[in-house]
Amino acid sequence: xxxxxxxxxxxxxxxxxxxxxxxxxxxxxxxxxxxxxxxxxxxxxxxxxxxxxxxxxxxxxxxxxxxxxxxxxxxxxxxxxxxxxxxxxxxxxxxxxxxxxxxxxxxxxxxxxxxxxxxxxxxxxxxxxxxxxxxxxxxxxxxxxxxxxxxxxxxxxxxxxxxxxxxxxxxxxxxxxxxxxxxxxxxxxxxxxxxxxxxxxxxxxxxxxxxxxxxxxxxxxxxxxxxxxxxxxxxxxxxxxxxxxxxxxxxxxxxxxxxxxxxxxxxxxxxxxxxxxxxxxxxxxxxxxxxxxxxxxxxxxxxxxxxxxxxxxxxxxxxxxxxxxxxxxxxxxxxxxxxxxxxxxxxxxxxxxxxxxxxxxxxxxxxxxx
Ligand SMILES: *Cc1c(COP(=O)(O)O)cnc(C)c1O
Numbered sequence: 622x623x624x625x626x627x628x629x630x631x632x633x634x635x636x637x638x639x640x641x642x643x644x645x646x647x648x649x650x651x652x653x654x655x656x657x658x659x660x661x662x663x664x665x666x667x668x669x670x671x672x673x674x675x676x677x678x679x680x681x682x683x684x685x686x687x688x689x690x691x692x693x694x695x696x697x698x699x700x701x702x703x704x705x706x707x708x709x710x711x712x713x714x715x716x717x718x719x720x721x722x723x724x725x726x727x728x729x730x731x732x733x734x735x736x737x738x739x740x741x742x743x744x745x746x747x748x749x750x751x752x753x754x755x756x757x758x759x760x761x762x763x764x765x766x767x768x769x770x771x772x773x774x775x776x777x778x779x780x781x782x783x784x785x786x787x788x789x790x791x792x793x794x795x796x797x798x799x800x801x802x803x804x805x806x807x808x809x810x811x812x813x814x815x816x817x818x819x820x821x822x823x824x825x826x827x828x829x830x831x832x833x834x835x836x837x838x839x840x841x842x843x844x845x846x847x848x849x850x851x852x853x854x855x856x857x858x859x860x861x862x863x864x865x866x867x868x869x870x871x872x873x874x875x876x877x878x879x880x881x882x883x884x885x886x887x888x889x890x891x892x893x894x895x896x897x898x899x900x901x902x903x904x905x906x907x908x909x910x911x912x913x914x915x916x917x918x919x920x921x922x923x924x925x926x927x928x929x930x931x932x933x934x935x936x937x938x939x940x941x942x943x944x945x946x947x948x949x950x951x952x953x954x955x956x957x958x959x960x961x962x963x964x965x966x967x968x969x970x971x972x973x974x975x976x977x978x979x980x981x982x983x984x985x986x987x988x989x990x991x
Contacts, residue, residue, distance in 0.1 A: 681802020
């Protein structure tokens with residue numbers, strides 16, 4: 622019996638009738654860009670996040686880069702990003718011509734460490750950009766306080782955190798803007814690329830909408846040099862119906878995570894740490910061990926698929942070779958890249974599969990410790 626890392630087809634099959642109805646409704650409507658399906662989803666997602674505005678865009682990378690552009694971030698500006706984030710967070714900063722300033726995470730939570738952020742600020746810093754990595758909310762209050770004290774904006778990368786809560790409140794309305802991806806494998810996933818920005822700032826929302834629509838607010842009148850990055854109505858219709866299942870699906874993820882946290886143990890095993898103020902969305906369940914390669918091979922031999930998020934930190938990617946960072950420049954990010962392993966998790970992972978992962982992982986860990 623193989624345990625797939627994530628079975629996206631199962632999500633489709635559970636909602637097959639609803640999804641096919643939603644798609645057929647859009648096909649029959651004649652609205653293939655923009656329109657009521659997009660408006661309805663934007664309103665529903667803003668309500669879910671407890672924010673005033675939601676602007677749909679083409680994908681998560683555009684959500685980040687358009688939010689930065691809307692904040693007038695550009696050449697000569699610096700943006701604080703976690704050194705262990707997914708490459709998209711860093712690329713978004715590069716896309717607007719600004720400089721990504723990598724800051725090491727708190728090794729316990731994998732998320733931006735406020736003390737290290739403060740030490741990295743310069744007169745050029747404009748934005749602090751935490752990622753809620755793996756669906757674990759970053760510690761936002763100290764970052765918000767720091768931002769206020771130093772006149773900086775807070776933009777959150779919430780591509781992995783749909784439904785996560787920080788101090789009881791859902792991610793989506795804490796910072797100046799929050800960027801979302803609805804890439805198919807995310808907790809709220811479309812049937813293709815899709816993204817959004819949520820914000821309580823009407824000016825930012827309007828700017829993002831204009832930037833994503835060729836810089837045009839009124840048809841054929843172009844105020845700025847924008848791009849084409851809009852939420853597709855077919856995706857909006859699918860996301861709208863999936864949003865109604867998100868809480869249920871996230872609670873199934875939490876059940877898997879709870880099982881793993883109770884059942885897995887070992888001297889050379891670090892489990893995810895959940896601060897008392899955090900209610901994670903459990904996008905990924907990431908463990909750490911020095912014997913990562915052997916554990917991954919052992920699990921693969923028993924049919925359990927695992928992945929590594931992420932094997933190469935951004936500063937070591939060829940794409941950023943010009944920044945000139947050697948190994949050792951960001952030791953915490955590098956240590957995570959060498960030790961992290963993501964176990965299967967998702968709303969459609971059966972109890973038998975979870976039990977199988979636990980049994981095989983425990984016996985592999987015992988073998989490796991001997
Ligand atoms: C998925 C992801 C993105 C990018 O989203 P796309 O929709 O694929 O462009 C950005 N940041 C993080 C942390 C992600 O996981």
